[in-house]
Amino acid sequence: MKNDKEGELLTLMYVVLDGEATPEQQRSLERTLEADPAARARFEELETLFQRIERLPEMEPPRRFVEGVMAKVGGRFSQPSGLSRVSGSGYDNAGDATPGKTTFPGGTLMSSNGTFRKRTIWAGVAVAAVAAVFAGQYYFDIPPSGDQVAGTVTPAQRYRAEQIQPSDVKLGDQQVAQFMQSEAFEKIVKDPQLRALAADANFQALAKSSAFQALAQNAQAFSALAAHPEAFQAMSHDASGFQALASNAAAFQAAANHADAFNVMASQASAFQALGQHASAFQALASNAAAMQALGQHAAAFNAMSSYPAAFQVMASHPAAFAILAQHPEAFQSFASNANASQASAFVALTHDAAAFKALSQHADAFQALSHNAAAMQALGQHAAAFQAMSAHPAAFQALAQHADAFQALASNAAAMQALGQHASAFQALASDAKGFQALSQANAFALLGQHAAAFQALGQHAAAFQALASNAAAMQALGHDASAFQALGQHADAFQALASNASAMQVLATHASAFQAMAKLQGFNALASNPNAFAQALAQAGVAQGAVASGSVTNASQTNSSIQK
Amino acid sequence: MNKDPDETLVERCREGDRSALAALVTRYQRAIYNAAYRVLGNGEDAADVAQSVFLRVAERLDEFDAQRRFFSWIYRIAINEALNVLRRNGHEEPLEEADEVAGAESLDPERRARDAELAGRVQGALMSLRFDDRIVITLRHFSGCSYGEIASILELQEKTVKSRLFEARQRLRGLLKDFEPA
Numbered sequence: 152m153k154n155d156k157e158g159e160l161l162t163l164m165y166v167v168l169d170g171e172a173t174p175e176q177q178r179s180l181e182r183t184l185e186a187d188p189a190a191r192a193r194f195e196e197l198e199t200l201f202q203r204i205e206r207l208p209e210m211e212p213p214r215r216f217v218e219g220v221m222a223k224v225g226g227r228f229s230q231p232s233g234l235s236r237v238s239g240s241g242y243d244n245a246g247d248a249t250p251g252k253t254t255f256p257g258g259t260l261m262s263s264n265g266t267f268r269k270r271t272i273w274a275g276v277a278v279a280a281v282a283a284v285f286a287g288q289y290y291f292d293i294p295p296s297g298d299q300v301a302g303t304v305t306p307a308q309r310y311r312a313e314q315i316q317p318s319d320v321k322l323g324d325q326q327v328a329q330f331m332q333s334e335a336f337e338k339i340v341k342d343p344q345l346r347a348l349a350a351d352a353n354f355q356a357l358a359k360s361s362a363f364q365a366l367a368q369n370a371q372a373f374s375a376l377a378a379h380p381e382a383f384q385a386m387s388h389d390a391s392g393f394q395a396l397a398s399n400a401a402a403f404q405a406a407a408n409h410a411d412a413f414n415v416m417a418s419q420a421s422a423f424q425a426l427g428q429h430a431s432a433f434q435a436l437a438s439n440a441a442a443m444q445a446l447g448q449h450a451a452a453f454n455a456m457s458s459y460p461a462a463f464q465v466m467a468s469h470p471a472a473f474a475i476l477a478q479h480p481e482a483f484q485s486f487a488s489n490a491n492a493s494q495a496s497a498f499v500a501l502t503h504d505a506a507a508f509k510a511l512s513q514h515a516d517a518f519q520a521l522s523h524n525a526a527a528m529q530a531l532g533q534h535a536a537a538f539q540a541m542s543a544h545p546a547a548f549q550a551l552a553q554h555a556d557a558f559q560a561l562a563s564n565a566a567a568m569q570a571l572g573q574h575a576s577a578f579q580a581l582a583s584d585a586k587g588f589q590a591l592s593q594a595n596a597f598a599l600l601g602q603h604a605a606a607f608q609a610l611g612q613h614a615a616a617f618q619a620l621a622s623n624a625a626a627m628q629a630l631g632h633d634a635s636a637f638q639a640l641g642q643h644a645d646a647f648q649a650l651a652s653n654a655s656a657m658q659v660l661a662t663h664a665s666a667f668q669a670m671a672k673l674q675g676f677n678a679l680a681s682n683p684n685a686f687a688q689a690l691a692q693a694g695v696a697q698g699a700v701a702s703g704s705v706t707n708a709s710q711t712n713s714s715i716q717k
Numbered sequence: 718m719n720k721d722p723d724e725t726l727v728e729r730c731r732e733g734d735r736s737a738l739a740a741l742v743t744r745y746q747r748a749i750y751n752a753a754y755r756v757l758g759n760g761e762d763a764a765d766v767a768q769s770v771f772l773r774v775a776e777r778l779d780e781f782d783a784q785r786r787f788f789s790w791i792y793r794i795a796i797n798e799a800l801n802v803l804r805r806n807g808h809e810e811p812l813e814e815a816d817e818v819a820g821a822e823s824l825d826p827e828r829r830a831r832d833a834e835l836a837g838r839v840q841g842a843l844m845s846l847r848f849d850d851r852i853v854i855t856l857r858h859f860s861g862c863s864y865g866e867i868a869s870i871l872e873l874q875e876k877t878v879k880s881r882l883f884e885a886r887q888r889l890r891g892l893l894k895d896f897e898p899a
Contacts, residue, residue, distance in 0.1 A: 161883070161887075162879070162883055165879075165882065165883060165886065166879075169857065169864070169882075171863065171864055196890075197886075197890070200886070200889070200890050200893065201858075203835060203839050203893060204839060204854070204858045204889070205858055206832065206835060206836070206839075207755070207836050207839055207840060207859070208832075208836065209747070209751055209859075210750065210751050210754045210760065210763070211747075212746045212747055212750040212764070212767065213750075213760075213764045216742075216746050216750070216764070216767070216768075217739055217742045217743050217746060219768065220742050220746075220768055220771045220772065221735070221738070221739050221742065223768070223772060224735075224738065224771075224772060224775045225775075226775065226776065227733035228730075228733060228735050228738050228775055
C-alpha cells in the first residue's frame with residue numbers, strides 16, 4: 152500500500168516536471184511537498200536528474216549534411232544532369248548512391264589549396280553567362296521556349312508571382328552587354344549545363360517576379376541567386392537590390408532554400424536591415440531552418456534585422472526556426488548589447504508568441520545573452536504567456552539570474568512574477584545559482600523585487616517557489632532589507648508557512664529588524680508562529696530583531712504565540 | 718488557419734520538388750541526428766542513421782499516411798534505422814565523449830571539464846539502459862516530445878508511454894544516484 156502511494160507520488164512528480172500536470176495536480180503536489188520534507192527531498196532529487204539529463208548539449212549534425220543527402224536521393228528527386236558542376240556545390244563526386252557509411256564533405260567554400268579562388272573565377276564566369284543566357288531568353292529566345300524545350304523543370308505554382316513583360320526589363324549592366332558579344336558568350340550559351348541552370352525552377356521563379364525589374368540593375372548577382380553563394384555575397388553588398396528582392400516573399404523563399412548562399416548573405420548586415428522592412432519576406436526566411444541557422448551565425452545581421460518589430464513578430468510565429476536561432480547566443484548578445492527603442496519593440500513582438508519563447512528558453516546561453524538587455528526583459532515581463540513558457544525552463548531562468556539589471560526590469564511586473572511563481576522548479580534554479588543571486592544582491596535587484604508588493608504578492612501564492620527562495624541565504628538577505636515585501640507576503644499564510652519551516656532562512660531574516668517588524672504586524676504571522684522551533688531559533692539568534700519586534704508589535708506577536716501554545 | 722509546413726513540403730515532395738525535400742531535410746536534420754546520437758551514443762552511427770532516414774523518406778513518401786503527423790512518421794523511421802544499426806553492430810558502440818561540450822568554448826575551463834564529465838556520465842548511463850528505455854527518454858528529454866507525441870510515434874497509448882518513462886527514469890536515476898560532479 153505504501154509502495155503504491157509512493158509510486159503515485161513519484162508519478163505525479165514526473166508529470167509535474169514534464170510540464171504535463173493539470174493545475175489541480177500541480178497544487179496537489181505543492182501541498183504534499185509543503186507537508187512532507189521527505190517528499191520534497193525526493194522531488195529535488197528528481198529535479199536534479201532532469202537538469203542533468205537536459206544539460207547534455209545539442210550535437211551539430213555533420214557539416215553539409217543536407218547536401219550530402221540531396222546528392223544521394225534518386226527517383227523522382229534525381230538532379231538534372233550536369234547541374235551540380237555549374238552550381239559549384241562541391242558534390243561532383245558525391246553521387247555514389249551506395250548505402251552504408253558516408254563521408255560527409257567537410258570542406259568549406261573557402262577551403263585551402265586554391266579551391267575558393269578557382270570557384271570564384273568559375274562562378275564569376277557562370278554568373279555572367281547565366282545572366283547572358285537569361286537575357287537571351289528574353290531578347291533572342293535562347294534557348295528555344297515552349298514545346299521545343301524537352302525536360303524543362305516547370306516552376307512550382309507557389310513561386311508564380313506577378314509577371315513582368317520583357318519590355319520592362321532593362322539590363323543596365325554594360326559588362327553583361329559586352330560579354331554577350333564575346334566568343335566566350337557564344338560557347339557558354341551552347342553549354343547545356345548552363346541552360347539547365349537557367350531552367351531551374353527557383354531561378355525562373357525569381358526571374359519572373361516583380362523584384363526582377365529592380366534587381367535587373369544588378370543582373371549578374373540576381374542571375375546567380377539560386378545557386379551561387381559567391382554571387383549572393385556580391386548582391387548582399389547592394390542594399391537597394393536586396394530590398395527589391397526582399398519585397399518578394401516567394402523569391403526570397405527560393406533564395407533561402409540555398410543554405411550556402413544564404414550563409415554568405417547573412418554576413419552582410421545591411422542586407423538584413425533591408426530585409427527587416429518586409430515582413431512577408433521574413434516569413435519566408437523564418438520557415439527555412441537552414442536560413443535561420445545561417446542568420447544565427449551572424450550576429451551583426453541579426454542585430455540589424457531586429458530593428459524591425461514586424462519582422463520579429465513574424466519570426467516569432469515560427470518556433471522551430473526560432474529554436475535554431477536560439478542556438479546562437481552571440482546573435483542574441485549582439486541584439487541585447489545594442490538596445491534601442493525599436494529593438495525593444497521587436498522584443499515585444501516576440502513575446503506575443505509563447506511557443507517561440509519556449510523554444511528560446513531551451514537554450515540557456517541564448518537566454519543569458521538576451522538577459523543583458525533590461526529593456527527586453529521588461530518587455531518580456533509584460534507578456535505573461537511568454538514568461539510562463541520561459542518559466543518552465545529552469546536553465547533559462549538560471550541564465551537570467553546572472554543579470555541583475557534584467558531581473559530588476561522583470562521584477563517590476565506583477566504578471567511576470569505571477570507566471571514565475573507557478574514554476575517552482577524555475578524559481579529553484581534561480582535561487583540555486585549562488586553566483587547569480589550574489590549578483591542580484593550586489594545590485595539590489597532582489598531588494599528591488601521586494602519593493603513591488605504586487606509582484607511579491609503573486610510570488611506569495613506559491614509556497615513551493617517561496618520555499619526555494621527561502622533556502623537561499625543571499626536572497627533572503629536581500630529580501631530582508633525590505634519591509635514592504637514582507638507586508639505583501641504576509642497575506643499568504645502558505646508562503647509564510649514555507650518560510651517559517653526553513654530555519655536557515657529565518658536566521659538570515661532575523662538579522663533584519665525592519666523585516667521582522669513588518670512581519671510581526673501581519674496576518675500571516677500566525678502561520679509563522681505555528682512553527683515554534685524555527686521561530687524560537689530565529690528569535691534566539693537575533694537580539695536586534697527581538698528588540699525590534701518588542702518595540703514594534705510585541706503585543707501582536709505575543710498574542711499569536713500564546714494562542715498557538717494553547 | 719495556416720497549413721502545417723510539413724504537410725505543404727510533403728505535398729511538394731510528392732510532386733518531385735527537390736527543393737521541398739531539401740527543406741524537409743534541413744528542417745529535421747538536427748532533430749533526427751540528435752535523437753540518433755542519444756540513442757546510439759556515437760556521431761558516426763548517428764550521421765549514418767540520419768542519412769538513411771532521409772533517404773527512406775524520399776523513397777517511401779508515397780507510403781506516408783497524410784492523416785498522421787509527418788514528424789511521428791520520420792521519428793518512427795529513425796527509431797527503426799537506429800535499431801538496425803544496433804543489430805548490425807551486434808554490440809553497442811562506446812560513447813564518444815570528445816565533442817560532448819562542443820560549442821561551449823565561451824565557458825571557463827573548469828566548467829567545461831565539469832560539464833564534460835557530467836555529459837559523459839549521463840550519456841553513459843543512458844547507453845546502459847535498454848533500447849526501449851533510451852527511446853522514451855530521448856524523445857521526451859532531447860526531442861522535447863509530449864506524452865501524446867511519443868504515443869503517436871511509438872503507436873502506444875499515452876498511459877503506456879507514461880509508465881515506460883517512469884520505469885526508464887527510475888533506472889536512470891539509480892545509475893546516476895551516486896554521481897557528484899567534481
